[in-house]
Amino acid sequence: MPVIDVDGIRTRYEIVGDGPPILMFSPGGFDSSLDNWTSFGRYKELGFIDALSQEYSCIVFDRRESGQSGGRLERLAWPKYVDQAIGLLDHLGLDAVHTMGGCVGCSSAALLAIAQPGRVRSMVLFSPAGGVTYRAAQQKRFTQHLGFALEHGVKAVVEHAQSTASGFSKDPRVGPWAAALRTDDDFARRYAETTLERYQTIVAGSARLLFDRDTVPGPEPEDLQLLEVPALIVPGEDLSHTRSAARYLEECLPQTDYWDVPVIEQTRDASTARVREFLSRH
Incomplete structure (x- = not known):
């Protein structure tokens, strides 16, 4: 897989498929590697890469300090994760992309849209992490x-x-x-x-x-309220991916499409179809 330098940090990435680009922020907490889209928890069963790569270029990458990417011993903060994503987009010469975040990746996806809203066509926030x-x-x-x-x-x-x-x-x-x-x-x-x-x-x-708040960490509510990027929000329903976290994003973001179904109904076919339908409109 390709490896590039982003501000002195080794970054491993892969592009799967061909079509409009989707920058995908991996699930997995402090092990947010690109492999998690196909091997981690429920994402292994949901098959987003297989489904989306039929129509889109899925850009997956190891978040810094994850997988085969490098790191830096410094105070970690959400903007540093966004800086890595921006560096990857710059390297690829991409002016505008869809984004998708899984789990903790939702925080980075939202923050990228806040930092550079003109580069984000839409964002899928799937099972956002957060809660007391x-x-x-x-x-x-x-x-x-x-x-x-x-x-x-x-x-x-x-x-x-x-x-x-x-x-x-x-x-x-x-x-x-x-x-x-x-x-x-x-x-x-x-x-x-x-x-x-x-x-x-x-x-x-x-x-x-x-982790300074009892809801989705990272983006400030006022920044979310001013964001005009359309978002599909898909709730989780466990102690790390609470429905309150998803509802918080729905409350703050002006342009939302909230898929109000329980996780048991978020099957592979239903979830991939819902995401593809949303992306096709933006």
Whole structure:
């Protein structure tokens, strides 16, 4: 798969299909790799890439610190994920695209539309992550990771991350930079040399910036209210993808098409048909 440099961060991507482009923000939390569209949870069964690539060019990529993409030890914040997406669009020479986000990818999709609304024709927000329990779980994960680092040291974080294949969601000890620690020896060396005091500030600041609200993290409500990009919103219905998160987006966004069906009815055929019908109108 192609790999490019986006502001010093290695970014792996793939284009599947031929037609109008769709930039696809992967599901999977802190392991938002492009493979998740075909291998992760319910997305494996929904088959969006197979269905959409019949009519569109599906641009999938590993979010920074995920999959085979690189990373940077810095305070993580949503705009940094958007910067990577903009860099990829610039590299591909694309002036305007549809976008689709799954799970936590919905936050990045919405923020891209806010940052550069003229480049986003429409956005599909499928099972957006968010909610009271979601925020608490994410912050708890960072707290547990920081506790491990404070007790054992930053070098121990590197050693543990490289000794397992588990991601941050399953094993908080590996931290949100685990994927990059496994694929980039230079990054791992610099990471291990970071002082504990500096590391503590980076981790605590990341948790505060990324998960600061009890609904969809990332975009401010006022920015969503001023956004004129049409959106299809498909709700989830578990503790990490609450219906309240989807309804929040519906409330804030001026141009929404809310698919009000329970997850059990969001079958492969029904979901892909609904997404394709929406995209065809924009």
